[in-house]
Amino acid sequence: MPSDSNAPGLKRRKRKSGPDILYWVARADLVKAGYRPETVRLPYTGDDESHRNLISAACMRFQAEMLEWSSGRKRELNRFDGTILGLSRRYQTDEASPFKRLKHSTRHKDTYTLVLIEKAFGTRSLAALKIDDFYRWYGAAKKPKEPGGPERVRRAYGIIKKLREMLAFGIMAELPECKRLYDVLQHARFSQPARRRVSMELSHAEAFIAKALEMGRLSLALGTAIQFETAMRQKDVIGEWEPIPVGEAATGIVLNGRRWVNGLTWSDIAADLVVRKATTKTGAFAAHDLKLCPLVVALLDKVPTDRRVGPLILDEMAGRPFAESAYGREWRIVAKAAGVPDHVWNMDARAGAITEAEDAGADLDHIRSAAAHAQTSTTQRYSRGAVGKSRAVANLRVAHRAVKNGA
Incomplete structure (x- = not known):
């Protein structure tokens, strides 16, 4: 020896x-x-x-x-050691990686999944992995958080999806074993999370608005009314906080090194109450006549004239736009007090608007345009339990039978 x-x-x-x-x-x-x-x-x-x-x-x-x-000569960020951890770090730091081109909010969510991956099996060598490993990891990740609780399929599927994206980047970066494992995952099948089927109803929105006004939360009432009446995304209504690029002056509304952007401002609302805004997700323009949105008009009248400048939705407690996650947290407090079921979320206002529109008999392409969707297939996914079209079909069939029998 x-x-x-x-x-x-x-x-x-x-x-x-x-x-x-x-x-x-x-x-x-x-x-x-x-x-x-x-x-x-x-x-x-x-x-x-x-x-x-x-x-x-x-x-x-x-x-x-x-x-x-x-000695430091090889401790650069892009060093790849053949492990999942090495691939993850390369995926996050390589300037050619698609991770670098994601929006900051998406990167934030993806980083959470990447941390899970690194902690759970970061030390595993890519060369040693087989399909059994991926199925075992998926099974472990979807186990209930507590005995008897629901399976966490969304969490498990998110991990597999992110592994696929990392391996796809690895192929582009010509890293060993990535092509083999990507092919393995391409042929593997994992159960996906069920699509959300809940939508906010008019009664929910009205109860919430009434309770929010009672609790002195006009901002939450107005934000919810706009979301429900226009089908705009929460982010497009209340805005978000983005990191300030290195070297750029900290101008605008700043909180903890982040700048408020993308939310509705009073300047977005014209004198005739028509709002036009580019959406954050696709960049498509959404245009809405707020005069035709009774829930919104009633609340706009409650905003003092001297307050109608800057962001439309302000946290009354802080005197600035809602901090990250604060809007959803405060919204749930009011929702509970208003008797809105726990399974109805603020984000369901968009689905509620689209479902109500279809129930009312609105043309699907018109609904798509109002929601600023690129494809009608996306709009159809937001229509949850609408009977508008089936009702129209049923009426036509009944009329057809009457004509046929009369003949």
Whole structure:
């Protein structure tokens, strides 16, 4: 067996039968600092004299790579060590990665999933992965948070989806094993989360608005009324907070290094109460005549004239637009007080608007345009339980029978 001096990092694991298993093991302090791989199994046996030089050469090579990394010369962000963690970090830091071109809000959500992936199986080598690993990870991720609770299919499917995206980037970056694993996942099938089927109804919106006014939350009442009457997304109504680019002046409305953008302002509302706005998701323009939105008109009249400047929806408690997640949190407090069921969310106002429009017999393409959707198939997914079209079909069939029987 080679000595420690000419086989640094060499460790062995004894077996009851057969030769010992040999490993090269990285220094613990450097592993803690982030060095990978932590261990490498050697394809040699210590009992075979012909393997002695091969063992020494392998250990000295792995040791040299580790020490070079330790010196800082190879600790760049884009270093890829063949593990899922290495792929994840490369995916997040490479300037050519699609991750860099995502909106900041999408990157924030994706980072949460990436952290789950890194913690759960970041040290796994891509070369060692098989389809069984992915199915096992999916099964573990969808287990209920508490015994007897619902399966977390959305969480599990999100992890698989993100792994596919990382491997697709790995193919473009010409990283080893990514093409093989991407092909494996392309042919694998995993259950997807069911589409949301809940929509806000007019009675929910009216009850919420009344309770919000009673509790002194005009902002929440107005925001909900606009969402329900116009089918605009929450983000397009109340805005969002984006990081201020490095080197750019912190102008506008700033909170904790982020600038408020994309929400409705009073300047978006013309004198004739027509609002025109580019949507944040697709950039398509949405135009709505608020004079035809009775829930909104009644609330606009309650806003003092001297307050009609800047953001339309302001947190009364803070005197500025709602901080991240604060709108949804405060909305739920009012919703509970108003008796709105817990399964009805603020985001369901958009589905409620589209469902009511279809029930009223509105043309599907007109609804698509009002919702600023690019395709009618998207609009149809937001129509939840509408009977407008089926009612029209039923009426035509009844009329047809009457004509047929009369003939």
